[in-house]
Amino acid sequence: MKAVAVFPKSREVRVIEDAPEPRLSSPTQVRVRTLEVGVCGTDKEIADFRYGTPPEGSDFLIVGHEALGEVVEVGSAVQGLKPGDLVVPRVRRPCPHERCPACRHGYPDFCITGGYTERGIQKAHGFCAQFFVEDVAYLHRVPAPLRHVAVLTEPLTIAEKALREVEHLKERLPWEPKPGRAVVLGSGPVGLLGAMVLLRAGYSTTVYSRSPKPNVKAEVAEALGAPYLSSQQVPVEELRKRAGPVDVVYEAAGASKAAFEVLKVLGPNGIFIFTGVPGRKEPLELEGAALLKQMVLHNQVVLGTVNAADMDFDAALEDLERFHARWPGRLERMITARHPPEEFIQVVSDKAGGIKHVITFG
Template identity: 35%
Template sequence: MRALTVDPKTAGSLQVTEAPDPEPGENDLVVEGLAVGVCGTDKEIADAEYGWAPPGRERLVLGHESLGRVEFAPAASGFETGDLVVGVVRRPDPVPCGACVRGEFDNCRNGRYTERGIKELDGYASESWCVDADYAVTLDPKLEHVGVLMEPTTVVAKAWEQIWRVGERAWYAPERVLVTGAGPIGLLAALLGTQRGLDVHVLDRVDSGPKPLLVERLGATYHHEDMDEVATRLQPDVVVEATGVGGLVFSALRNTASFGVVCLTGVSSGGRKLEVDAGTVNREMVLENDVVVGSVNANLRHYHQAADALAKADLGWLDGLITRRVPLKSATEAFTARPDDVKVVITLDGSR
């Protein structure tokens, strides 16, 4: 079979190669690969900035944003041939830590977890793959064309769960949310915000292309002005920060309403220094009962939340989020950004 593979230690090693057919374990589903999404983590692995091949191997099958169709399911697995499924990314550490043993492997305490397509386990960017039935989740059949958005949706499903849990430490009735960044994570965070009935605002630096239209189609409000100006005017109850840009992070911390929650989902690059009035930030957070929380990855609970959210969403809007589909044979083209890209997807079944 063909697969998109990379040597995580060597930049420029990304290529479509022949790989052995998967060998299912006792509880494994055999799945026909339909599509994988490409995100910043995949690009970092391709640039040899991140990622680990399976032990004893040089090359890693890439792809953690999966979508496939079940070709074989063990008896009593709860799955049937033809089911539309995604595979969970992370696996608990083998020790395991207290979080992993309770199914909260997204919050692993010792870092010994593994991840499909990222850390020591092959990913889903192949024409066929296997997954333990305990780490697979079914999708509504109507999502066949857009279900590859499932994994990034799990990330924001977890983020919203964390926001609500933090807020509900006391009486909580947020009204307005500001999402910074209109990439896939930001737009999906906005989608889940609108599904919660909130007044959603999205800030991004571009003022044309598909992003403003996607926000408008959600019934949300798009902004491309200065962050401090927008946040000061809105005084949001919640900020979902999806860029990782240091200046936006600290602007978010300074500009929430009282009892505000800032959830950081973007990963910042190192090496950039900012001058920050830490005393003022501290004073405002303490006196206004503000909270900042980081959120990454997802567990099975969040996958089911994401599946429900996608099933409720407008299919046309979800399809508009996928701005480019690239066939597996040309998969490396998906790693070169184009001006109007939002989400780029690699198709694995021969279709575009």
Template identity: 35%
Template sequence: MQALTVTPGKRDSLRLRDIDGPPAGQGPVLVEALAVGLCGTDMEIIEAQYGQAPPGQDYLVLGHENLGRVREAPQGPGLAEGDLVVGIARRPDPEPCRACAAGEWDMCLNGEYTEHGIKGLDGFAREFWRAEPEALVRLDPGLADVGVLLEPVTVVAKAWEQIERIGQRAFFDPRVAVVTGAGPVGLLAALLGVRRGLEVHVFDIVTDGLKPDLVRDLGAVYHTEPLPDSGIKADVLVECTGVAQVVLDVLGCRAPDAITCLTGVTSSGKGPDVNVGTLNRRTVLGNEVVFGSVNANRRHYEAAAAVLAEADRGWLRRLITRRVALADFADAFAAQPDDVKVVLDIRPDGQGGKDPA
């Protein structure tokens, strides 16, 4: 079968290759891949910034955002042939730390977790893959065209869950939320904020086109000016760019008791000068909280599946701005000005096909 692979640590090694079908030992559920979403993580792996092949293998199959259809499943675990499913990207370490043992592998304490398409496990950009039933989340059958968005939704589902848990430390009655970045994660963070009845403001540098329209169609407010120039002091802030100056702006524009979630990963290197004393004083005297959030566990996947099932299907479809066949993968990684989410169609018709080989 065909798979999209890289050689970890080697720049520009992305290529389509023939590999063996998934061995039965990888799980009793056989899944035919339908689609894989692409994101900045995939680009960083292609650029050899990180990435780890499975043990004994010199290549890594790419792709952690995924959607598939069950071809074979054992009786009992609640899955059947034809079910639409998503594989959970991160898996617990083989000798689980306390967090992984509790099912909170997104909060792994020792870093020995694995991640499909990223760290130690092949990804989902291959025609077929296998999994254990507990590593799969079943989707509403009507989500075949947008279900590949599930993994990005899990990121913000976790972020909002953590925001609300932190808010229970004391009085918490947020009214205004700020989201920085109108990429897929930012737009989905805004969706979840609007669903909570908040006044949501989204900041991005794009001045026209699809991103502003998507934000406005949510009922949120789109901004192109820097956050400090807006005068907005938000109760909740979700930072989705990882841009050092934007992170600093977010930390300086908060209401008292604000909760700030950082989801974007900032590149190392010299950034803007920071007055740590001023930042500390504001945070302490304002009873403010800043925390980072990455990845998700099963609870967040199930919450994200409910979000997709309830959200406006037309709005979700518009997030997917390009669909590219697996054979044309190079085109998928050539950025276009209007890209929001680019998806590789592994099986474009969404139906079952040939047997794995």
């Protein structure tokens, strides 16, 4: 079958035509025909050989972790799925270690050993292939009306997990705080989907990102009801004045300098969530004392979050239905273009532009 793979040793990224077609090997497995695979910054890093590890014994890694597919075959013990159903798979699989409480409790997103695998990223083939096989435990059924936007489920789960954690953290306040103001830093898919989750939860939300207006990301943000401010046009001091004291900052840019700048706008009892993984690693000078003082005197929380759990995928699928009804056409607008697998390299080169690019298997 056709698949998109990276070969780290020979530093090649290419379509392979003769990847072995996966077969069911346990009664709880499901064989899925891939429909769409979203491409994100992680894929760019993998295609740059800065990240990603092939499965043991393989010299290549099939990429792709943001997938939508159609069930073609189910094992004899599979319940709740049948051929023709649409599904999205989760990404991370638990480590084998008894001492890892996170994985043993079904939360590999909190794995403490680092021995987890991730499909399309870490020691497990991904979904950017004509077919994949997955255990039913890692698949989520997608309602048919979401066919054209469900490829956004996985990036949305990042925001779902983050907001779930914000709700837990708010319980530290002995009264019931109302959703207040939020700033989303970054306007890629994770940022814009985060803005949707925050708006849905009742936060008055501003998107703060690099590109000056007008641009398609600003257009999507403002159509949702989130004002868009460009950091090239509005400095952080001005953002502080315009947005007021901020209760939640949702960082989805992976730019450390901008992130610590925006930390300064976080208000009393505020929560700052990091989701971006910085690519460039230049040293950064910080006003450490001022930042620590701010965080202590204002009871602030700084939180990093990665990946997502079972329940976040369920929440994401429910939210996609809500978003679809509340903002018709907006999710579709976030998918900039659909491409054949042969165009993967072109998509991961920085020239692609737009918001979300998707590989399709016709």
